[in-house]
Amino acid sequence: MTTAIASRAFELVDPDAVFDFYYGQxxxxxxxxxxxxxxxxxxxxxxxxxxxxxxxxIVAPRMAPATAEKVAINMVMAGCLPAYAPVVAAxxxxxxxxxxxxxxxxxxxxxxxxxxxxxxxxxxxxxLNCGRNALGPGRRSNAAIGRAMRFILQNxxxxxxxEVDKSTLGMPGKYTFCFGEDEENNPWTPLHVDRGFAVxxxxxxxxxAQGTHNVCHLGPHGRxxxxxxxxxMATKGNNNVFIGAGNPLVVLPSGHAQRLAAEGxxxxxxxxxxxxxxxxPEASYDAAEIAPMFTPCVHAGMVRVTRRxxxxxxxxxxxxxxxxxxxxxxxxxxxAISCRxxx
Amino acid sequence: MLSKRGxxxxxxxxxxxxxxxxxxxxxxxxxxxxxxxxxxxxxxEYGDESVMLGIAEASVASILKALRGE
Numbered sequence: 001m002t003t004a005i006a007s008r009a010f011e012l013v014d015p016d017a018v019f020d021f022y023y024g025q026x027x028x029x030x031x032x033x034x035x036x037x038x039x040x041x042x043x044x045x046x047x048x049x050x051x052x053x054x055x056x057x058i059v060a061p062r063m064a065p066a067t068a069e070k071v072a073i074n075m076v077m078a079g080c081l082p083a084y085a086p087v088v089a090a091x092x093x094x095x096x097x098x099x100x101x102x103x104x105x106x107x108x109x110x111x112x113x114x115x116x117x118x119x120x121x122x123x124x125x126x127x128l129n130c131g132r133n134a135l136g137p138g139r140r141s142n143a144a145i146g147r148a149m150r151f152i153l154q155n156x157x158x159x160x161x162x163e164v165d166k167s168t169l170g171m172p173g174k175y176t177f178c179f180g181e182d183e184e185n186n187p188w189t190p191l192h193v194d195r196g197f198a199v200x201x202x203x204x205x206x207x208x209a210q211g212t213h214n215v216c217h218l219g220p221h222g223r224x225x226x227x228x229x230x231x232x233m234a235t236k237g238n239n240n241v242f243i244g245a246g247n248p249l250v251v252l253p254s255g256h257a258q259r260l261a262a263e264g265x266x267x268x269x270x271x272x273x274x275x276x277x278x279x280x281p282e283a284s285y286d287a288a289e290i291a292p293m294f295t296p297c298v299h300a301g302m303v304r305v306t307r308r309x310x311x312x313x314x315x316x317x318x319x320x321x322x323x324x325x326x327x328x329x330x331x332x333x334x335x336a337i338s339c340r341x342x343x
Numbered sequence: 344m345l346s347k348r349g350x351x352x353x354x355x356x357x358x359x360x361x362x363x364x365x366x367x368x369x370x371x372x373x374x375x376x377x378x379x380x381x382x383x384x385x386x387x388e389y390g391d392e393s394v395m396l397g398i399a400e401a402s403v404a405s406i407l408k409a410l411r412g413e
Contacts, residue, residue: 061363163363292389
């Protein structure tokens with residue numbers, strides 16, 4: 001396997017000059033980067049276990065090849081350790097699957113960004129935060145893996161903010177958006193097993209998520225928490241409601257999940273309950289006023305957020321206390337994609 | 344893609360999305376001359392029929408010119 005690097009090299013010594021140069025080229029997210037020196041790129045390539053010119057995927061909308069070398073460079077810039085390489089490689093393959101609709105996600109006015117959710121043993125190997133503040137700052141792997149995904153979409157896929165990425169407002173998840181499922185405190189099967197993988201597999205799942213919507217529930221019953229989540233899901237100005245498609249995500253803390261399990265809810269029961277109770281009467285939904293170009297999904301006189309209950313994804317993560325649940329509506333015209341992480 | 348098969352084609356782009364369309368066309372090796380710019384998005388996607396008719400009539404000359412490769 002050759003390790004010759006084909007990318008252009010730049011002679012920059014001063015760290016400030018490095019950042020100024022990369023920022024000026026439009027290759028950053030506005031924050032300082034780790035200079036992608038040859039030794040760091042080679043270490044990342046070794047961790048990817050691919051030849052520099054091996055193509056991992058074709059990235060829309062530029063339809064440019066994400067070669068191992070280009071992926072490695074962007075990973076270094078984002079602050080990744082070599083151990084993160086298999087996670088990012090699987091994430092890149094996942095976002096480039098046709099039904100993820102990366103072209104739409106990269107170019108829409110919607111604030112959607114790919115959320116990378118990790119399952120399996122690699123979570124501990126890369127010290128991914130699955131617990132308290134899993135979607136917040138503080139853990140290198142969560143921060144750098146999500147940031148590397150953004151750099152790859154921007155620098156390889158051409159999703160330049162403002163020019164090609166036409167998001168009206170954007171959202172913080174466009175900087176980085178990665179966490180792991182708290183499988184150890186999950187009373188049900190983890191997401192990757194629901195999606196056909198083995199318990200021992202490590203899997204990256206990407207979801208076209210619009211942002212996070214907190215649902216605070218301080219009452220004593222799991223069912224009461226689901227009523228509040230369903231209420232949050234039934235938001236009319238939401239792509240899932242517009243077309244009844246996509247994979248909205250509900251992130252339950254283990255406290256709520258365990259309480260629901262104790263009340264007799266399986267994960268399928270949770271999905272069915274949310275689907276049923278997030279429906280809104282068709283008569284109350286004025287499609288001509290809200291989104292005239294879309295046809296909502298109507299079932300039994302109710303507008304539904306998805307076609308089927310199982311399209312609502314449910315995972316467990318965060319601190320254990322049964323207080324805060326996060327709902328992440330999806331872009332709608334996108335399908336969650338899972339890829340096995342080659343560890 | 345149609346133009347590559349010898350079929351005259353134009354790409355209609357709303358003015359706020361010209362930079363996006365330019366990058367997409369370039370990435371696919373399509374001549375930028377086939378691009379015809381329409382007014383801003385909310386007039387073309389969400390306007391009523393009379394507004395759309397006016398925009399269509401005003402664009403005909405540009406579309407024909409692009410189809411002729413002028």
